Amino acid sequence: MARVVITEFMDERAVAQIRARHDVQYDPQLVDDPARLITLAAEADALIVRNRTQVRGDLLQALKRCRVIGRLGVGLDNIDVTGCEAQGMQVIPATGANALSVAEYVITTTMMLLRGAYMASADVANGLWPRSALGNGRETAGRTLGLIGFGSIGQTTARLAMGLGMMVKTYDPLLAPGAPILNQTGADYLPLDELIATADVLSLHVPLTEATRGLFHADRIAAMKPGAILINTSRGHIVDLSALARSLRAGHLGGAAIDVFDAEPLKSDPILQGCPNLLLTPHISGVSADSNERVSFLIADKVLESLR
Numbered sequence: 001m002a003r004v005v006i007t008e009f010m011d012e013r014a015v016a017q018i019r020a021r022h023d024v025q026y027d028p029q030l031v032d033d034p035a036r037l038i039t040l041a042a043e044a045d046a047l048i049v050r051n052r053t054q055v056r057g058d059l060l061q062a063l064k065r066c067r068v069i070g071r072l073g074v075g076l077d078n079i080d081v082t083g084c085e086a087q088g089m090q091v092i093p094a095t096g097a098n099a100l101s102v103a104e105y106v107i108t109t110t111m112m113l114l115r116g117a118y119m120a121s122a123d124v125a126n127g128l129w130p131r132s133a134l135g136n137g138r139e140t141a142g143r144t145l146g147l148i149g150f151g152s153i154g155q156t157t158a159r160l161a162m163g164l165g166m167m168v169k170t171y172d173p174l175l176a177p178g179a180p181i182l183n184q185t186g187a188d189y190l191p192l193d194e195l196i197a198t199a200d201v202l203s204l205h206v207p208l209t210e211a212t213r214g215l216f217h218a219d220r221i222a223a224m225k226p227g228a229i230l231i232n233t234s235r236g237h238i239v240d241l242s243a244l245a246r247s248l249r250a251g252h253l254g255g256a257a258i259d260v261f262d263a264e265p266l267k268s269d270p271i272l273q274g275c276p277n278l279l280l281t282p283h284i285s286g287v288s289a290d291s292n293e294r295v296s297f298l299i300a301d302k303v304l305e306s307l308r
Contacts, residue, residue: 002045002067002307007031007053010072011296018300022046022307038062046303048072049079051283052264056080060087068092068306070299073286074153075235077208092302094295096152101291102233103157105259106203107164109279110145113229113255114138114201116277138200141165146199148215149206149234150175150187157203158187171195173211196220201229208235218243227254233285236262245271248278259285 002022006015009028018024022045030037031053041047041062048070049055055069060083069084071093081091112118115137120130145161147154150172158168168187175181177189196202202224206212216230216239224230230253232239239258247253255277264283272278 003043003065004046004048004303004307005030005037005040005044006048007037008050008072009292010048010299011293014293014296014300017297018304021304034059041066046070046307048299048303051075051078054078056083060084063087063089068303070094070303072295072299073098075207077235090306092299092306094298097294097298098286098291099152099156101288102153102205102286103160104288105233105257105281105285106157106231107160109231109257110161110201110203110229111140111164113257113277113279114140114143116255143167143200144169144198146170146190146195146202147187148172148192148195148202148204150181151205153233154203154205155181155185155187157205158185162186166201169195169199193223196223198225199228200225201231203231204234204238206234206238208237213237214240216240216244218246221247222252224253226252229253229255229257231257233257233259236260236264241269242271245275245278248275253277255279257281259283 004018004022004024006024006026007030015024015026025040038058041059042064044063044066046068047063047066050072055078060080066089069079069089069091071079074093074095076091076093079091084091117134117137120134123130141164143166145166145168147157147168147170150170154170161168169190170187171190171192182189218240221243230244244256248256257279259281260283
């Protein structure tokens with residue numbers, strides 16, 4: 001019987017599936033108790049984490065027995081993958097399991113920000129009637145959605161967008177312009193600068209690497225189409241939030257939805273407070289009751305398979 005340590009929230013039924021075969025130490029708050037986490041890690045044969053647990057440094061060194069790291073999500077920037085593999089550990093992300101949740105978030109925020117009609121409940125309830133002010137919203141059909149990154153999440157988003165009549169363009173440095181997946185999904189490939197300049201909505205689906213860090217700096221934001229919308233569900237450090245807020249306040253961008261931040265939780269930032277047409281969410285685009293179930297059971301199955 002192996003020992004499995006789970007440091008963040010996971011579907012209880014998936015936890016029970018692992019517990020039926022192995023000794024499980026499950027505490028969704030363990031990530032916030034580093035001393036106890038390191039103690040438990042020293043006896044772990046498997047470790048299951050989300051995005052907050054940093055599998056590097058002291059924690060990585062403590063994993064002397066560990067054979068597998070299960071990641072309840074897809075981003076691996078919180079895991080020293082090279083270091084894990086050097087110690088003989090397999091790193092398993094939940095690839096594809098939360099793609100629909102993120103894609104629906106992108107489509108929902110796209111429609112909200114293009115239409116601009118959903119922020120006036122308090123005014124209407126108070127007897128105001130801002131019909132003229134809210135009557136200039138834009139429809140999604142016929143708009144161009146630009147996807148930077150075209151993995152499973154980007155592809156799922158593309159299919160949903162096309163169902164609404166949007167045109168989908170993409171840039172991904174790992175794809176050739178004539179890649180078969182483009183024909184399969186109906187997306188068109190554009191060079192990065194052309195995509196940025198022409199998309200009505202830009203959605204980011206790239207990992208945090210040295211190449212993507214600071215990708216959307218002030219100049220790139222300024223190069224976006226006037227009135228365009230920027231959505232980031234990938235990772236913090238990719239978008240300069242101060243430059244983004246300045247662009248929104250100046251009226252250059254038409255809106256933005258940001259789900260990921262340089263430091264989480266986000267610290268109070270005056271430049272973001274009261275910023276027009278800005279939606280902020282606490283890193284939940286990939287987390288729904290449905291996606292948590294899919295992610296949890298996928299990782300449970302993969303970890304159990306690795307421990308055979």
